Every structure is written in C-alpha cells, then in structure tokens.
Amino acid sequence: MRAAAEPMPMPAGTAPQSDWRTLARLAPYLWRYRWRVGAALLMVTGAKLSNVGVPILLKDLVDRMNIKAGDPLALVVVPVGLLLAYGLLRLMTTVFTELRELVFSKATQGATRQVALQTFEHLHSLSLRFHLERQTGGMTRDIERGVRAIEALITYSLYSIIPTLVEVALVLAILGTRFDAGFVWITLAALGAYVVFTVWVTEWRTRFRVEANSADSAAHNHAIDSLLNYETVKYFGNEGFESRRYDESLRRYQRSRLKSQSSLSLLNTGQQLIIGIGLVAMLWRATAGVADGHLSIGDLVMINAFMIQLYIPLNFLGVIYRELKQNLTDLHRMFALMDRPREVADAPGAPELHTNGPVDVSFEHVGFAYESERPILHDVTFSIPAGKTVAVVGPSGSGKSTLARLLYRFYDPCLVPPRSAASHAALPPEGAAADLGRPGAGGGRILIAGQDIRTVTQASVRRAIGIVPQDTVLFNDTIAYNIRYGRPGASDEEVQAVARAARIHDFIVSTPKGYDTMVGERGLKLSGGEKQRVAIARTLLKDPPVLIFDEATSALDSANERAIQAELASAAQGKTTLVIAHRLSTIVDAHQILVMSQGRIVERGTHLELLAAHGAYAQMWAIQRSHQQNPDGDQGAVH
Template sequence: MRHRNYEVEPGTGMKWHVIKLLLPYLLEFKKRVILALSCLVLAKVASIMIPFVLKHIVDALDSKALGTEALIIAPLGLVAAYGLARFMNVVFNELRDTLFGRVTERTIRRIGLQTFKHLHNLDMDFHLNRRTGGLSRDIERGTTGINMLMRFLVFNIFPTLFEVLLVVGILFYNYGISFALIILISVVAYVAYSIIATEWRTRFVREVNVADSASNSRAIDSLLNYETVKYFTNETYESDRYDTNLATWEQAKRKNRLTMFALNGGQAFIIAAATTSMLALAALRVANGTMSIGDFVLINAFMMQIFIPLNFLGFVYREIKGSLANIEQMFELLKKKPKITDADDATELALENAELEFNNVSFHYHSERPIIKNISFTVKEGQKVALVGESGSGKSTLVKLLFRFYDCNQGSITVNGKDLRQITQHSLRKAIGIVPQDTVLFNDTILENVRYGNVEATDEEVLKAISLAHLDSFIAELPKGVLTTVGERGLKLSGGEKQRVAIARTILKHPPILVFDEATSSLDSHSEQAILEAIKEVSEGYTSLVIAHRLSTVVDADKIILMSHGEIAEEGSHEELLAMNGQYARLWHIQQKESQ
C-alpha cells in the first residue's frame, strides 16, 4: 500500500501562477480534455461501487437464510458485477490517460520548441555567460515538470480529494460520525504533515539539484575542452574538480535521504493509526451485532481505496510543487529579453552588392575598458579591405559589431547607407558569409557540415563548394569520403581541415558580403596559398573584409587598415603603407625575416 516518496525540488512556495502560462496550450485540445475528464468521473464511479459490491458478496455468502441454489447464484452474480466494476475502472482510467497523453505531449513539444527558438534569439552576452550543462538540465526538468503537473494536478489531486469527501459522506450516512471523523482527521493530519515536512526539507532537495547541475556542468565543460585538458596534462586536476562536485552532491543526497526517512516515517504512522482505529471500531460493531461482516469488509476496502491514493497524494503534492518550480525556471528563460532586438520599423536587407561604412564607431563591454575608439572607414562595393594589427586591437570585435551580436555604443555601421539597427538581424546575417578564426563543426558528415551554409543546396552544389575550398585531396584519402563524420565540434579534423570546411560552407552560402577572420591562420604555407587563391577567386567582385595576422596574406587588398589599441594607426594600400615606413612597415619586415 506504500508508494515511494520521490525526490523533487519543491521550491519555496506553490507557484500557481505557472498554471496560467500553460492554459493556452491546454485549451488547444478542449474536446480531448472534456472527454478525459468524463472518463475520470466514470472511473471514480466504478471505483466507489467496488466496496459496495464486495460487501454484498460477503453478506450473501454469510447469510444462513439463503437456500443452496440461491447461495450459489447470488454471489456469482455479485462476483461478476465486482469484476465488471474493476474492469471498467481500469478501462476508463486507461482511456483518460490515452486521451490526455496527446495534450501533454503536444504541450511539451510546443513549449520545448519555443524555448529552443528563444535561446537562439538571445544575445551573445547570454550565451557567453551560460553553462550548457546546467541550462540543459533546467530545460529537461521544465519539460518533465509539465508532464508531471498536467497529469497529477488534473487526474490525481482533485479526483483524490473528491473521492475522500465522497467516502466520508458515505461512511457518515451509513455508519455514523465516528468512521467519518477518523477518515477526515487522518486525511487532514496526513496532508498537513506532508506539507510541513515537505517545506522543511525543501532546502535539502534544492542542495541536491544545485550539486547535480554543478557536477553535470563541470563534466560537460571538461569533455567539451578535451583537447585543452590533454594539452596541459590536467586529467587528474579535472577528475579532482569533478570529484569535489560529486562529494558535494553525495553529502546533499545523504541529508536528503534522512529527511525523506522522517517524511515517510511520519506518513506511515498516520496511516497505521487511522487504519488500526477504523478496523478496531468496525470489529467491535461486528462483535456486538450492529454491523455485518460485509460492512467490515466494505470499510476495509474503502480504507484501502482511500489510503493508497492518500499516500500517493503526498508524492503528488511534492511532484506538483517541484514541477511548478521547475516549469517556472524554464519560463524564466522565456522571459529573458535579448539585448539586441529588431527595431519596430526594421526592414529586410535585399542586395546583390554592398558598401560597408563604419562611422565614428566606439564600443566597450565595460565602460572602464574601451575596445573600439572612434573608428571610421569604408569598404566600397566589390572592394577588399584588410584589418591587421596585434591581438586585442579590436579587429574581431568589429566583426561582431558587423553581425550585430552587439550594438556600438557610439557611431553607426551602415550597409548601402542603411544603419544596421534599421535592418532585421536575420536578413543582415543572411547577407554576410564568414570564415571564423575558430571553426566549430557539428557532429555530422563533412557533406552535411558544408551543406549547413545553404541547407537547400543539392549534393552537386555542395561538392562544387568543397572543390573550390581545395578539400578534394583530403576527402579522397578518407574511406567514407564526404560521408565521414567529423566528431563532436569537429574534433576528428585538423585545424586546417576544419578551416577549409568553413570556407566551403561560406562559398556555398554565396553572400554579397564576405568576412575572413584569420581564415588561413591554421594552414601550412602550401595550403595557405591554395586557400588564398580560392578566396581570391570566390571574393572577386564581392565586398570583402579580411582580418589577418600575417601581412603576406593581404598584400592584394585594396586597402589595409592597421589597428592598435582599438584605434586606426595607419591605412592605405600595401605599397603606400610600406612607403610610410611606420608601424606597418616595421611589422612587415619582422614577419619577412621570420619567414626566411
């Protein structure tokens, strides 16, 4: 008769307002919900009938007044009725679950998709500060919470309370106030104790979940950075950090288990006391002749029928409390507003050629540390402009501003004279192709990773892009060719191979604006020249912004901008900058000596 008390995070209070957030999803299936509730009522009616049929069976068997034939026929008919009542109870419950299951599953799907889309719409700042493992657990708990809440609240809490009140009324009407009071007092005591004990152990359960998320995040973070761990031989260090998190989790689980024992023990005592009192009272009445053995069986059956769901009510209360808290956590994610949003009057960017202009652009992540200081330059239609300079000079930050991952604090960036803030982010990013410095690939085939540049491209178009990126010879050596899986984050490929996949992906996208952020930084000299030729070929006639460390890779640029400490130090063509004999010329000569 006991149900295991499961461990959930109840939260600090019942978050009933969360139910309002779920109502629109429930109302989408009004007919299914009504049918499910009808099945629920019919199941409860069948359930209440079972003890009465059982009573009549026992009284019929016990009756000395019946003849032999009647003694056989009457109980058999009642037994058939008993079997039918039990069968109908199960059938209606199964129908209820089947009908409502579709509602629950569709709700989880809708909210899960909404959360996924929303996370992609949040700004770069959010994703730089998030913990992937902890975030995935929040989403997982939220969707599980929806399932628990919608099942238990609708089909357990209200029906169980309804059944308790109905049984109390039946016992009072048939057997007097004593039996009704015992049931009523035990129910109130059980519910009150469950609530008080659950509130008491809230912080212990929360400690378990916090420790669980921390250890999960630690493990995922370490595994995602597998190469870095290996580079620095920090396997033991990572294991120790993970074990520290697990030790915290273990301690929290021990406290949680002890509080669970107190909760289960108290609930068991209340049920045992009520059961003993009811049976003792019933036995006395049977002994003095005021009740039949059938009545004794009926009361015992009602007790079983009440205390099983009553005990389950404690579990359900904790599940609902935890589910509401977990769902709220997920809805808190949905409440987060991206810092970068489209203006109300933002328009779609449709262009074949583009001119970029940076007008007095300044930017900082923190006001005390400016990154970009009053920068102005133009990339004319079809022009190739290179940004060079030491690390930390702000080159890559300009690319993030161009993609509108951040908005500049002062000044503006325009495409064909239109401020980026007046263009939809989707159409802006669709118009720009980028080969980033650090290429991250999906754990899929080379073919599908390249196709990601244009998911509607045919295999022939993908293979052509692969050829232009000079991936042919590398792919020819692979047993599975373009169907080779690259591993998580492209771990199975070298830096140069990943870079060429990124170049092929951008070629396939075929955008009017091209950005190369240290696109050849991971390549050897031979591969670099091949890629530079490919870049030159595909960027012919396109507006291109190239970020480079090696000056030899941008000598053909129409304009080279040397950045230093977030400012433009020098600009001009390669020949013009050498003629200035300034910072660029010094850097050129140093790199030429290093390459000899």
Template sequence: MRHSADREASAPSPHQLGDAKTIKTLLPYVLKYPLRVALAMSCLILAKVSNIGIPIILKHLIDDLSFAPNDPKRYLIFPLSLIFAYGLLRLASSVFTELREFLFAKVTQNAIRQIAIEVFQHLHAMSLRFHLGRQTGGVSRDIDRGSRGIQSLISYSLYSIVPTCIEFLIVLIYLGWNYDWVFAGITFVAIAFYILFTVKITEWRTKYRRKMNEMDTSANQKAIDSLLNFETVKYFGNEAFETRRYDTFLVSYQAAAIKSQKSLAVLNIGQQCIIVTGLIAILWRAVVGVEDGRLTLGDLVLINTLMIQLYIPLNFLGVIYREIKQALIDMGNMFGILSKNKEVEDIQDAKALQLHNPALGPNVVFNDVYFSYESNRAILKGVSFEIKAGTTTAVVGHSGSGKSTLSRLLFRFYDIQSGKITIDGQDISQYQQSSLRKLIGIVPQDTVLFNDTIGYNITYGKPGASQEEVEMAARTAHIHDFIISLPDGYKTAVGERGLKLSGGEKQRVAIARTLLKNPALVIFDEATSALDSKTENAIQSEIDKLTVNRTSLVIAHRLSTVIHAEQILVMDDGKIVERGTHEELIQLQGKYAEIWHLQQKEAKDEEVN
C-alpha cells in the same frame, strides 16, 4: 512502506519562476486542446465513481449471501447480477483510466514539444555575450529536467493528486450520507493530519534535496568542462587533479543524499502511524455498529475497503508532493531561461534588409561607432569607414586592437553604444537580424564544426544543396581531393568540435561552407591563419577570385594576404590610425610600413632556416 530513492532534481536558479507563475505559464499549452482536457477529466471522474462503486457492490454481495442455514434463498442465483455488476465496474474503472491517459497523452507531449522548441529558439536568439558566459552542462540539464518536469507535473497531478481528491470527497459524502458523520469526521481528521504531516516533513527535507541538486549540477558542469578540454588535461597530466575536483562534489552529494534518505525514513514511519491510527479508529466504530445491529458485515467490509482504497495512494503522497514541487522547480528553471533578456532584439515590425544590387554586394558604412563589451573597457572608439559595393577592405593591426569586433558588430551579435552601421544606407539595428545574417558569410579564425560528417558541415552553408554544389565548393577550397581519399569520403565523421581534423583541414571546410552559401558580403577573419604556406597561397588565390566584384571585409594578421585590397585600415587601440592602399601605406612609413617590414624580415629568416 518504503519508497524508491529520490530522483535527481534541479536547484532554483536566479532566473527561476515561482510556482504560481510557472503553472500560469504552462496552462496555455495544456489548454490548447480544451475538448481533450474536458473529456479526460470526465473519464477521470467516471473512473473514480466506478472504483468506489466496487466495494459498494461487494457490500451488497456479502449481505445477500448472509443466509440462514435453511433459508431457501441460498439456492437461488440472485447474487449473480451483483457479481456481473462487480466485474463491469472493475472493467469500467480500468477502461476510463486508460481513456483518460489516451486522451491526455497528446496534450502532454504537445506541451513538452512546444515549450522545448521555444526554449531552444530563445537560446539561439540570445546574444553572444550570454553564450560566452553560459555553462553548457547547466543549461542542457535545465532544459532536460524542465521537459521531464512537465511530464511529471501533469502525470502526478492529473493521475494521482486530482483522482485522490475526487475519491476523498466522494468517500466523505458517502460515509456521511449512508452512515453517520462520525465516520466522515474520523476520515477527514486522519487524512488532514496525514497531509499536514507529509507537507511539513517534505518541506523540511527540501534543503537536503537542494543541496544534493547543487552538488549534482556542479559535478555535471565540471565533468563536461573537463571532458570538452580533455586535450589540455592530458597536456598537463592533470587527470588525477580533475578526478579529485569531481570527487569533491560527489562527496558533498553523497553526504546530502544520506541525510535525505534518513529523513525519508522519518517521513514513512510517521505516515504509517497516522494511517494505522485512522484505520483502528474507524474500524472500531464500524465493529461497534455491527454489534449494535446498526451495520451489517457488508458495511464493515465496505468501510474497511474504502479506507484501504483511499490510503493506498496516500502512502505515496510524500513522494508525489516532492515530485510535484521538484517538477515546478525544474519547469521554473526552464521557463526562467525564456524570461532572460535577449539583449539584441529586432524592433517591432522590423522589415528584411534589401540590397540595391545583390550581384555586386552591399555598400557598408561604419559611422562614428563606439562599442565596449564591458562598461569599463572601450573596444571601438569612434570608428568610421566605408566599404564600397563590390570592393575589398582589409583590416590589420595587433591582437586586441578591435579587428574581429568589427565582424561581430556586422552580424549584430551585439548592439553598439553609439554611432551607426548601415548596409546600403539601411541601419542594421532597424532591420531583421535573420535577413542581415543571410546576406553575410564568414570564415572565422577559430573553426568549430558540428559532430557530424564533413558533407553535413559543408552543406550547413546551404541546407539542401546538391552533392555537385558541395563538391564544387570543396574543390574551390582545395579540400575535395583530401575528402575523397578518406574511406567514407564526404560521410566521414569529424568528431566533437571537428577534433578529428587538423586545424588546416577544419579551416578549408569552413571556407567551403562559406563558398557554398555564396553570400553578398564576405568576411574573412584570419581565414588562412591555420594553413601552411603552400596551401595558403593556393586558397588565397581562390579567395581573391571570390572577392572580385563582391563586397568583402578581410581581417588579417599577415599583410601579404591583403596587399590587393582596394582599402586597408590599420587599427590600434580601437581606432583607425591609418588607411589607404598597400602602396600608399608603405609610402606613409607609419605603423603599416613598420609591420610590413617586420613580417618581410621574418619571412626571409624562415626561408634561410
């Protein structure tokens, strides 16, 4: 019998769980509904008993119809009851099978939903380091395959393997009890040899399946990466290069797929040889029994029907075994994501951060903070400063000096190596991350928007906000007029990563989103870097209003945007080298004054040009 082509599968990842641990992880989700599981298993057994009862009734029907030509019984309607019994058993087999699926559907779907939610939550709980290093295509494929793997494992095991095993045991017992143990022996040996052959050949084929999967996953990752960076591809005219690179993996996939298909043919031929040999042996035994008078024609039909009934599901054992193994691999990959260390975790029984004066904002302190992304490269080297409640502190310096790292540490995307960061005297490492991030708002340098509407992206700062609140935030960010000029207004789609909007438009959406959140602590990380001078000046005035009587951290490159800050920190090589007000730093004639004079000269040159 020819089987359909193998479906795609995932290769084991470094974090993949073993088969036994995967099943152990899955069981609590399945056993969440013990009554449904018990009823489904009962229906499964009753369906198989009914299914085996069908050829038994057929045997009696054939024997009862074997009358002599002049036998008066041939005119009786005695077999009518057997006909009705035959029909009822067929109906019962179908009904119990459907009931089994009806009862177990909720168990399966609930397990898939709960696990998918946990994986999704765990991914969002992972540190920024994990997300910067992950392959989006590979992770999404692991989750998709893992979810389908749960469905496949339950489907194939509960609906194929378990019913076949139950039917196999019942047939062996019936043959040994009603006939002789030679029938049972032939059946047992044939099926045992069949299973052994199938498992061995399938294991041999696994290397081709894994190679196929590796190439499939690699091709998928490269394709997604290429499509996400389509602008860069077009800028350099590398469409043909990307196609060749993608095709490299497809060629390897094709070669492995051909070998897999050839090995499948070997498996199928071997299986049929074993099945035919077993059928010939048991039918020969039955025919001899009929000739000796020990068996009737009904017995011959019964034995043949039982064997065919038993061998039909075995025809697909190779496919089923492979699918179960693959489902376990897919689930192991997905559960492996759950086993990955979050890196940044709340301590046990962590409490929510509480502000002393929410209306004014918190007091923020960095106390001798040392931090590095990699052990061999320090980013912050003993940084200490305080942002008093209700004041604005600006951080300036050259690229790579560690400015943006301060905002990441405030959000606790990473844990510091030493030192302490406190908000209103509370060490942020000892409190819930969710409560910390709830009170902070940020306008990042690089704004990435959801592939949804402008309205949705602004509302993301405060889910459930009214349209009036959204429009007010948009007006403050000087983007409302632009939005209403669009044909679809606030329902205008922004595209993948917001690419349908210009850099300045995306930045203004980000500002509106933060304004809507109305956080106690506001961080502006190069918030106006993508804006033209006119729009920058307009928005800067609104930002200045927003920071009045509110704790604010402004990370900036252009010093003209921070001259009104109560405190300006100048960073260089991970250290604070100067601090003070704008006037104090100018009088100091240090690094700040040097940058200021340079930028003033550049601004004058631009005006002349």
C-alpha cells in the same frame, strides 16, 4: 537572471507564488488540447465511480451471505447478476483508466515538445554574451530536468491528484449519507493532518532538492568540460586533478542526496502514523456499530474497503506532492532560461534588410565595450564601398574581431554594456526587463546598404553575411553536412564544386568514406587547415553579398594559402569584403587597409600609401619581411 548553469533557488517565502506562476506558465500549452483534457477528466470520473461502487457491491454480497452454511437458498440469495456487476465494475475501473491514458498521451507529449522547442529557440536568440558566460553541461541538465518535469506534472495532476480528490469526495458523500457524521469527521481529520504534515515537511525538504540539483549540475559541468578538453588534460597530465575535481562535485551531490533521503524517511514515518491512527479510529467506530446492531457486517467490510481504497492512493499522494514540488523546482529553472531577456532583439515590426546586388557597409562613430571598465572600440568610422575589399590589421586585442561580431549583430554598439549574467540575476523580474540592453553614449551605428542594422531583422542581416572565422568549429557530423550547412538545400554537385574551390575535394575523396566521413566532436578529427578549408567551402556555398575573412588562411601552409588566396579573391569579386588579417602579404590588393591599435584606427590607405607613410603599417611590413616564415604543416588527419 543567473547564468544558466548556476542554481536558481526560489527565494525563501515566495515558493508558493513561484509554484503558481510556474503552473500558470504551463497552462497555455495544455489549453491547445483542452478537449483531450475534458475527455480525460470524464474518464477519471468514470474510473472513480466504478472504483467506489466496488465496496458497495461487496457490502451487498456480504450481507446476503448472512445465512447458514449449506443452505440451498444461497444461490438464490446471491444472484448471479450481483457477482457479474462486481466483476464488471472492477473491469470498468481498468478500462476507464486505460482510455484516459490513450486520450491524454498526445496532450502530454505535445506540451512537452512545445516547451522544449521554445526553450531551444530562445537560447539561440540570446546574445553571444550569454553563451560566452554559460556552462553548457549545467544548462542542458536544466533543460533535461525541465522536460521531464512537464511530463511528471501533467501525469501526476491528471492521473493521481484529481482522481484521488474525486474519490475522497465520493467516499465522504457516501459515508455522510449512509452513516453518521462521525465517520466523515474522522476521515476529514486524518486527511487534514496528513496534508498539513506532508506540505510542512515537504516545504522544508525542498532546499535539499535545490542543493542536489546545483551539485548535480556542477558535477555534470566538470565532466563535460574535462571531456571536451581531453587533449589539454593529457598535455599536462592532469587526469588525477580532473578526477579529484569531479569527485568533489560528486561528494557535494552525495551529501545533498543523503540529507534528502533522511528527511524523506521522517516524512514517510509521519505519514504512516497519521494513516494508521485514522484507519484504527474508523474501524473502531464501525466495529462498535456492528456490536450495537446499528451496522451490519457488510457495512464494516464496506468501510474497511473504503479506507483501504482511500489511504493507498493518499499514501501515493504524499509521494506525488514531494515529486510535484521537485518537478516545479526543475520546471522553474527551465522557465528561468526562457525568461532570460535578449540583449540584442529585433525592433517591433522590423523589416527585412534589402540587398539588391552589391551593398556598401559603413561603421559610423562606433564605440563598444564588453565591460564598461574596459572599452574595446573608440569612435571607429570607415566604409566599405559596394563590391570592394577593406582589410583591418593590427596587434592582438586591438578590436579587429569585435568589428566582425558587431557587423553580425552578436552585440549592438554601446559603451555601457548590459549587466553580466551574475549581476543580472540579482534583479527582480521587472528590473531585469528594464535593464535589457542599456544603451551607452557614443555607441554609433553600423549600416548595410544604407540601413541601420538595428532597425532590420537580425535574420536578414546574417543571411547577407558570410564568414570564415579564425577558429573554425564543426558539427560532429559528416564533411558533407558541415559544408552544406552554408545552404542546407544545396545539391551534392554544388557541395563538391565549393569543396574544389576551397581545395579540399581531393582530400575528401581520398578518405575511405569520402564526403560521409565523420569529423568528430568540434571537428577534432580534421587538422586546423582542413577545418578552415571546410569553413571556406560552406561560406562559398552560402554566397552572400557581404564576406568576412577573419584570418581565413591562418591555419594553412604557404602553398595552400597562396592557392586558396586566389580562390578567395575570386569569390570576393563583386562582393563587399571585410578582411581581418595578420599576414600582410594576403591583403596588399585591398581597396583600403585600416591599421588599428587599442581600439582606434591609427592609419588608413592602400598598401603603397601606407608604406610611403613610414608609419605603423610600414614597421609591421618590415618586420614580417625580415623574418623567415615557417610553413604551417597540416599535422592532423581523419582517422
């Protein structure tokens, strides 16, 4: 499948099949509301029966008025009951229509909510690889258009297509039984020409919609990406560059929309020509019948009323068909997101991870590659005894953070990764399914409490682990919300207790709104140190048996680092802890220290043992000791 933000046009020649498959995907969501669908169809039938009855009563009124002006028998010839029936039929058409809306609105909204929710949940279940490749703006645009498409498809099909088909059948039946077959054949010929022309031109126009969607997503991506990186844009004075880049996307969108509009004008003109020819032919035949005495004036009025009632919704049916095709294209792209296979999936019937008290963690011959041409880890083996701390050090790119990602099961150990989103998109559906998570040789395994994490549920693995990442990203909500995210049901007192432990409580209460202070997009209203302390607090609140500290104090100044280091050591008591560190002074008390280089463990031992070995660790220690470290000041502030 394609990356979320990339266009997903339907292959040429397969659009009808794709449309039917898309509709079939939608059907189960409506089946839950089948009694409402049935009731709505009854209302549709009632509304159209009332609507078709209006011209028939109009004919009777006209024929009965075929008397001389001023004749006192007029009030007798035109009974009051006929007039009342005419008004009642008009009213019933509206009543049935509104009842249909009332009955079916819950089904429409319910189906829309279920599809949107499942798409959202599926996106959260996809691997980190997908989310690193995706473009958020385009993906959210696809979901937004897909949700709107569901409402439009249901509304158009039930409120326009089915009622029009019912009305066409009723009118043809009346014309065939009350008049000769010529009226039926003229109507059928006009309808057939109209439908064929509309379908042919609309199929040709669909590609312009796909192009417009692609350009719209690209423009949305550029806008979102530029605004999210507002500070970077300002740092380099590239406002003009960003504007030109955005304008180019808008120009592509404009060109696609202009093509779509010009082809729409051609379609509308052709439709009106067909409708006009059919209407003239019907009225000519009816007028000739009146002149020959075969038909009454009332028959002529009734046929004209039928044609008006039939061709007005038919004209809208052409618009609706175009919208249906466009909405099916949009819905197909959202379903394509739902069809993205999960690179990391729970095994069928996978049990929960059992963690009673302290647990041990083991990496056994783990190998991993984000791309097959560039392996990251090579035969990594180590263990963290229950309740102990193991630290990993090494230069950037040596694979330290990859260990945390594998432990969290964002990826599974493998040396031949699944195809990228772009190459995966070229596969047919059956090939995409077969390609899911192709394991590589030498991937190894990771154990928690003696259980291979691939054999248990991902949710239970992640519940057992807490992490303080190097790069903390916060929700655009309050400080309290972001801390409580570690355990959503926690009380205010518990939130404040962990905030004190993370040495951020005093800062929070010093702000005007305290714990209700908004942190801004991605937490940008907080300094790096403040964000990191929020991350520490919410991990302490989660209180899991396994902890990961990935450069947990890298954004803190020296004074706060020493204070929080003591709190982290206290929090790690009795817990199995993996520490990924750059500052060696923070991990001297670790049970074991691993030194990594180019994806391999090159040294292991305690701090004193590694110093005595005079190897890579001893060199790193000497370099850090010889350089005066500048304190990291907290430059940001809440504002």
